[in-house]
Amino acid sequence: MTLPVDTQPEPDAPQPPTWSKRTLAAQAMGHVDPVTRAVVAPLHVSTTFIRDPDNGYSSGFSYARPDNATVREAEAVLAMLEEAPAAMLFGSGMAAATAVFGALEPGDHVVAPAVMYWALKRWLREEAPRRRLDLDFVAMDDLDALRRAMRPGRTKLVWIETPGNPLWTVTDIAAAAEIAHAAGARLAVDSTVASPFHTRPLRLGADLVMHSGTKILNGHSDVVAGVLATAAQDAAWTRIGSIRAGGGAILGPFEAYLLMRSLRTFPLRAAAQSAGALDLAARFAQHPHVERVLYPGLPDDPGHAVAARQMEQGFGAMLSIRVAGGEAAAIATAAQVRLWKRATSLGGVESLIEHRASVEGPGTPCPPDLLRLSTGLEDPDDLFADLAAALRAAHPGA
Known part of the structure; x- marks a missing residue:
């Protein structure tokens, strides 16, 4: 132009x-x-x-x-x-x-x-x-x-x-x-x-x-x-x-x-946040309190083949997890985090977690056991440890 x-x-x-x-x-x-x-x-x-x-x-x-x-x-x-x-x-x-x-x-x-x-x-x-x-x-x-x-x-x-x-x-x-x-x-x-x-x-x-x-x-x-x-x-x-x-x-x-x-810093942030999201998606896919991870970067995701063809340099910073135990366990998990911030939005340098069905209200296609995660620039090890601890707290005795 x-x-x-x-x-x-x-x-x-x-x-x-x-x-x-x-x-x-x-x-x-x-x-x-x-x-x-x-x-x-x-x-x-x-x-x-x-x-x-x-x-x-x-x-x-x-x-x-x-x-x-x-x-x-x-x-x-x-x-x-x-x-x-x-x-x-x-x-x-x-x-x-x-x-x-x-x-x-x-x-x-x-x-x-x-x-x-x-x-x-x-x-x-x-x-x-x-x-x-x-x-x-x-x-x-x-x-x-x-x-x-x-x-x-x-x-x-x-x-x-x-x-x-x-x-x-x-x-x-x-x-x-x-x-x-x-x-x-x-x-x-x-x-x-x-x-x-x-x-x-x-x-x-x-x-x-x-x-x-x-x-x-x-x-x-x-x-x-x-x-x-x-x-x-x-x-x-x-x-x-x-x-x-x-x-x-x-x-x-x-x-x-x-x-x-x-x-001016967007390419560097996007690369780091995408890498962090992929790391977390792979780890939570193996977590005993997570029923399913939704992330197109995972090989078994239904959209992975198309995403791999049309996306470059990663699959983005957003993923969702479906929490074992349903809506109550998902809400309890979000309530227990210390590092993740319970807030609406996505793409920021700070990682956010949200029980999306509660936000969207009646008629939402979002499953009630789903937590939406926006991966920021924090250390993925810290993010995983914090959310894993929250999942454990939401499943006492499991």
């Missing part, structure tokens, strides 16, 4: 294709501030900008609601990570996702996953009828079911989430893209859990990629943000941008500044 003038690399610096993504992220695309020569981009907080004598805006900025220089900086790095011509930042992951659905026309047919981020599924159930969208939920790991759900000429969007929260089911992105495109639909992928470090959906045929930037992209539990990246800057992308500008859904500059800080 074309960068703003003040984010262009130095004239004598290597052009981006000669740098790895890890290098580009670490150096924020090689940015050097042209005014101060600082290696960290300044924070732009102004809400308004001076007009030229001819009443134009030669700077490219007119008002803060549709655009911001700090936001552009972070968008450039995100587009690079996703190998996209453009990326767009929103005030939350929900704002990013709902903008995609908001760009559809009344009467359009949408196919979404049966198991997906609960807040978005609830929003779809409530809002699709009001917006006159025709909606079907499908088990996306069943490609035949996806094919049967398609309505050529009417299906305009297929939304998938892989791995899917909180069961970590895996959808074949390339196959889903082929099915969607054959029916004249676009494919959007919620890749929050995989992140650009593990999966590049656009390379596999997706039209849009969405992330909750709150999660591992930021990774410090101090920013709420949403991201969209596109395969083409087409009319649909322009429409999404108009929705963001008109609704004031752009990310704030301070949050964008913090997100940019985090993106």
